[in-house]
Amino acid sequence: MGEAVLLASGEAIAARRRFRVLRKLLHHRSFMIGFIVVAVMVVAALAAPLTGIDPDGMRFRARFRPPQGAFLFGTDQFGRDLLTRTLYGAQLSLWIGLSVAVLSGVFGAAIGVLSAQYRQLDSPLMRVMDALMAAPAILLAIGLGAALGPQTHSVIIALAVAYIPRTARIVRSSALVTRELEFIEAAQVSGASSVRIMFRHLLPNAAGPLLVQSTFVFAYAILAEAALSFLGIGPPPPAPSWGNIIAEGRSYAVQAWWIMLFPGFAISLAALGMNLLGDGLRDVLDPRLKVES
Amino acid sequence: MAAADNTTPLLAVDDLTVRFRTDEGWMTAVDRVSLAVGEGEALGIVGESGSGKSVTALSILRLHAAATTRMPTGRIMYGGRDMLGLSTREMRTIRGGEIAMIFQDPMSSLNPVLTIADQIGESLRLHQGLDQATARRRAVELLELVRIPDAARRVDEYPHRLSGGMRQRVMIAIAIACRPKLLIADEPTTALDVTIQAQILDLLRDLQTELGMSVILITHDMGVIAEFARRVMVMYAGRVVETSPVSALFRRPVHPYTDGLLAAIPKLDVDVRRLPAIPGSIPDPTAVIPGCRYSPRCPIVEETCRREAPELLAAGPEREARCPPRVAALAVERVA
Numbered sequence: 001m002g003e004a005v006l007l008a009s010g011e012a013i014a015a016r017r018r019f020r021v022l023r024k025l026l027h028h029r030s031f032m033i034g035f036i037v038v039a040v041m042v043v044a045a046l047a048a049p050l051t052g053i054d055p056d057g058m059r060f061r062a063r064f065r066p067p068q069g070a071f072l073f074g075t076d077q078f079g080r081d082l083l084t085r086t087l088y089g090a091q092l093s094l095w096i097g098l099s100v101a102v103l104s105g106v107f108g109a110a111i112g113v114l115s116a117q118y119r120q121l122d123s124p125l126m127r128v129m130d131a132l133m134a135a136p137a138i139l140l141a142i143g144l145g146a147a148l149g150p151q152t153h154s155v156i157i158a159l160a161v162a163y164i165p166r167t168a169r170i171v172r173s174s175a176l177v178t179r180e181l182e183f184i185e186a187a188q189v190s191g192a193s194s195v196r197i198m199f200r201h202l203l204p205n206a207a208g209p210l211l212v213q214s215t216f217v218f219a220y221a222i223l224a225e226a227a228l229s230f231l232g233i234g235p236p237p238p239a240p241s242w243g244n245i246i247a248e249g250r251s252y253a254v255q256a257w258w259i260m261l262f263p264g265f266a267i268s269l270a271a272l273g274m275n276l277l278g279d280g281l282r283d284v285l286d287p288r289l290k291v292e293s
Numbered sequence: 294m295a296a297a298d299n300t301t302p303l304l305a306v307d308d309l310t311v312r313f314r315t316d317e318g319w320m321t322a323v324d325r326v327s328l329a330v331g332e333g334e335a336l337g338i339v340g341e342s343g344s345g346k347s348v349t350a351l352s353i354l355r356l357h358a359a360a361t362t363r364m365p366t367g368r369i370m371y372g373g374r375d376m377l378g379l380s381t382r383e384m385r386t387i388r389g390g391e392i393a394m395i396f397q398d399p400m401s402s403l404n405p406v407l408t409i410a411d412q413i414g415e416s417l418r419l420h421q422g423l424d425q426a427t428a429r430r431r432a433v434e435l436l437e438l439v440r441i442p443d444a445a446r447r448v449d450e451y452p453h454r455l456s457g458g459m460r461q462r463v464m465i466a467i468a469i470a471c472r473p474k475l476l477i478a479d480e481p482t483t484a485l486d487v488t489i490q491a492q493i494l495d496l497l498r499d500l501q502t503e504l505g506m507s508v509i510l511i512t513h514d515m516g517v518i519a520e521f522a523r524r525v526m527v528m529y530a531g532r533v534v535e536t537s538p539v540s541a542l543f544r545r546p547v548h549p550y551t552d553g554l555l556a557a558i559p560k561l562d563v564d565v566r567r568l569p570a571i572p573g574s575i576p577d578p579t580a581v582i583p584g585c586r587y588s589p590r591c592p593i594v595e596e597t598c599r600r601e602a603p604e605l606l607a608a609g610p611e612r613e614a615r616c617p618p619r620v621a622a623l624a625v626e627r628v629a
Binding site for chain 2: 119181182183185186187188189190191192193196200201204205207
């Protein structure tokens with residue numbers, strides 16, 4: 001029974017390349033909503049220069065303008081255009097989200113698959129992961145971010161380290177199941193080395209859960225970046241990120257509510273979009289949840 | 294051990310013992326087993342689940358986890374080399390290259406995320422250094438060799454599109470990809486239905502003759518042995534209880550356990566309400582049985598059987614059995 005489910009899971013992944021999964025995704029409502037939201041945000045972020053306004057350009061005569069006319073999202077305490085800053089902020093925030101998702105995915109997958117393949121590595125590696133997981137991800141990131149200094153790449157490193165353990169656990173558990181299946185023994189019988197077994201057999205079979213987890217990490221990272229910036233250890237000003245626009249607007253929250261509103265809305269939307277996308281991927285890649293259109 | 298032929302056998306396992314670490318201590322799964330397979334020969338190993346037949350086969354390729362396995366005695370000589378002394382790298386060139394293996398369950402023996410071409414090609418690229426295009430061409434030829442229709446199209450499919458019988462053919466194609474000298478087939482037909490079983494056995498036999506391979510066929514099915522092997526080895530509770538040419542074994546089994554196995558085969562010409570079964574079950578591998586391990590279930594058990602562990606005794610041309618009373622009775626008969 002258990003084995004049948006696992007086999008089916010592996011087979012669902014195989015079918016992906018045959019476009020069946022793609023077709024299912026196209027018919028999956030929450031995946032498509034998430035995908036459209038994320039796609040629109042990425043396009044908007046890339047289109048930021050089209051506003052023709054310098055995101056850091058200050059206009060002291062146009063401070064605290066509410067959203068209207070020339071300034072659709074209003075201006076902040078230095079008279080900078082918030083629409084432009086939110087769009088450029090999307091570039092930075094999405095970049096951080098993507099980098100963290102990719103880094104934690106790559107390192108998490110490597111650690112997970114190593115500890116599943118080399119049993120003597122399992123205990124030391126997993127105890128380190130447990131130690132990292134014992135602290136809440138955001139606290140860990142605050143600590144690391146503070147130690148590395150307020151820079152974009154230190155935010156990325158801090159968040160990646162914070163999310164690696166979860167990814168590693170997921171890949172490890174998937175690989176532990178796969179390595180007991182007969183085709184691993186069959187590969188050994190064909191003379192495949194451990195390295196080959198890890199990369200050609202264990203990792204591709206863990207691709208589904210890994211992909212889903214990475215989309216969630218993407219969403220968490222955007223939220224966490226905002227939290228770090230709010231605490232003053234995010235990407236340094238004047239570079240706009242959603243988090244530090246909100247952080248700078250905090251002092252004027254009552255008089256100029258629009259400063260915090262639009263980037264806050266963007267963060268929620270991005271997180272929602274990535275989560276919907278991830279949910280959709282999980283539904284389609286995990287055969288235990290039968291969601292047929 | 295009765296030698297298969299006069300020359301040195303391709304594979305000679307000598308006095309092999311395999312022990313596994315369990316929660317209750319060290320358990321002996323295979324106890325001083327010896328066997329020999331000549332070039333082009335088909336050896337059958339038969340026994341119940343837990344008799345040590347699969348463990349013996351996996352030991353030949355050294356596929357047991359080193360941390361929980363001990364092989365305190367024994368040698369596994371293959372082509373003049375002791376396999377137990379080879380390095381991991383040397384073992385890898387033998388696995389798949391010179392000795393190949395196919396397994397019981399074709400449903401889980403193929404990686405669901407790789408195409409058939411990838412999986413057949415893996416072995417070819419590893420051992421023969423073929424590039425991808427050549428490996429794919431060879432894969433198509435191999436699929437044709439194992440009689441998969443429409444091979445050129447099948448080769449790019451994923452395993453879930455194939456039936457159990459087809460998958461087992463693919464497994465065979467992978468196994469013979471590098472022209473191994475020895476093929477170990479561990480219950481290759483058990484998971485298949487009867488008509489497919491016969492096709493797979495036919496295929497294996499034809500390939501064996503065509504490629505001149507030696508084959509070790511492991512099964513619990515006496516019918517499969519009768520069809521396929523020339524010589525058979527019966528295992529019980531980790532020990533060899535009888536080895537014999539197949540025809541002689543079916544004509545006149547020596548060991549009472551072999552009697553029991555043969556009696557349990559349904560006969561076409563006799564109506565029985567219930568097939569005769571051997572009472573009891575195979576002993577727990579951690580249990581200590583002082584005398585003959587079959588004595589608790591044996592219908593002809595004698596007092597000495599319970600006390601002294603019997604040795605394998607010569608019981609005729611190319612025959613040995615681990616049952617002193619029966620062997621003695623046979624000898625008396627021959628003199629008379």
